[in-house]
Amino acid sequence: MKLLDDQLLGPEPSGEANRIMSVTYSPNRIRAYHRHEMGRSWIPTAPKEAQDAKSIEIRDLTAEYFVRNLPRMTLKNTYLKRWFPTQAVASSYSISGDLVEIDLDQKPGIEGVCSFAIKGNLVRPLSFLDGNALIEIAVRDHFSFGRRLRIYHNGHSAARLGIQHSARFNSVTCASSDGVRTRFLYRPNQTGFQMATIYVASPSNLYELLKPDHGGQVIRWVHALKPDFVLDVIPRRSMEWKMLDHGNAYDHGIIGAEVAYAIASRMLMTDQLLMREPAMGGSDLVSRDGSTAVEARMLAGVSQKDSTYFKTEVRPHMQQMVGRLRRGRAQKAFGRGVAILCVRLGERRIVAMIKEV
Numbered sequence: 001m002k003l004l005d006d007q008l009l010g011p012e013p014s015g016e017a018n019r020i021m022s023v024t025y026s027p028n029r030i031r032a033y034h035r036h037e038m039g040r041s042w043i044p045t046a047p048k049e050a051q052d053a054k055s056i057e058i059r060d061l062t063a064e065y066f067v068r069n070l071p072r073m074t075l076k077n078t079y080l081k082r083w084f085p086t087q088a089v090a091s092s093y094s095i096s097g098d099l100v101e102i103d104l105d106q107k108p109g110i111e112g113v114c115s116f117a118i119k120g121n122l123v124r125p126l127s128f129l130d131g132n133a134l135i136e137i138a139v140r141d142h143f144s145f146g147r148r149l150r151i152y153h154n155g156h157s158a159a160r161l162g163i164q165h166s167a168r169f170n171s172v173t174c175a176s177s178d179g180v181r182t183r184f185l186y187r188p189n190q191t192g193f194q195m196a197t198i199y200v201a202s203p204s205n206l207y208e209l210l211k212p213d214h215g216g217q218v219i220r221w222v223h224a225l226k227p228d229f230v231l232d233v234i235p236r237r238s239m240e241w242k243m244l245d246h247g248n249a250y251d252h253g254i255i256g257a258e259v260a261y262a263i264a265s266r267m268l269m270t271d272q273l274l275m276r277e278p279a280m281g282g283s284d285l286v287s288r289d290g291s292t293a294v295e296a297r298m299l300a301g302v303s304q305k306d307s308t309y310f311k312t313e314v315r316p317h318m319q320q321m322v323g324r325l326r327r328g329r330a331q332k333a334f335g336r337g338v339a340i341l342c343v344r345l346g347e348r349r350i351v352a353m354i355k356e357v
Helices: 061-068 215-221 238-246 249-267 307-330
Strands: 018-026 030-037 055-060 073-076 086-097 098-111 113-122 127-129 131-139 145-153 160-164 168-177 181-187 194-199 205-212 229-235 273-275 285-287 292-299 336-346 350-354
Touching: 018 127, 030 285, 061 086, 061 131, 086 168, 113 168, 113 238, 145 168, 145 194, 145 336, 160 181, 160 194, 160 238, 194 249, 205 249, 205 285, 215 307, 215 350, 229 249, 249 285, 249 292, 249 336, 249 350, 292 307, 292 350, 307 336, 307 350
Parallel strands: 073 168, 292 336
Antiparallel strands: 018 030, 018 055, 073 086, 086 098, 098 113, 113 131, 127 131, 131 145, 145 160, 160 168, 168 181, 181 194, 205 229, 229 350, 273 285, 285 292, 336 350
């Protein structure tokens, strides 16, 4: 292909050293995105599908044009997580100002939800990396926390979705929604996978809180830990039981944090709590003014419980949680600390022990 003079590209965008271009190769109308450094001659490299092109059309690539021309994106549950759909398909995309929306359909539906949307605000200009144009959006949740996502596309191949993990963005393999959580299954390396959770609604109504109804022996084991008060907890949906039965430490941590939120928001400080997902580290819940911190934990094993289990497994967890809160208070990180330890006593029984520090 011949060298193209910059003058053929039209006026140079003000203040930009690089230019992202959309090139359409005819007669097959194959589109490809390219980056061109201004002030130099340019050879746009045609994709294989367009090697017999007779002519090209060139235009500046904008975020609006990029979003409008994204193809359908199929995300598959390759790790066979039981509470993810078999697949989720990004069927349409829209952009209004700096707000980007991705509409997805999931099969089968999860807790009656068959379609959902991911919405986020653009946080950087349209960029180019490793042969792909990309946009980056910040998705905020019910608690004002969130994650950054990227959509990558070269104009003609399949688009990709990435999620921020530390300083990197990793490929999302599947996404799902159960009406309360939007979750992403992603691959941080070649061999493993991780999950990220964004709350679209409060999880407090997912759990029923009851006065404890235990036999005398269990009561003695529980009260030997000297909690301030005790509650029975019953998840209302099958989703949360599946997470307890088949999940890993992250899934159990999610349940523990949500139970703690249900207890604390109803009994301690109404709606003044913010809940972090376990992967974020630090206290699981903090008050909006930072004066209160809540440590949460879930012991989800269903092996036979006895006094030895409570002494060797449950007590150390409670001591560790209380110790962390006491250190935080001593350092004046917060003024009030609450430890909420959940223990699964049987197939369908959870007891929550609450201790204020």
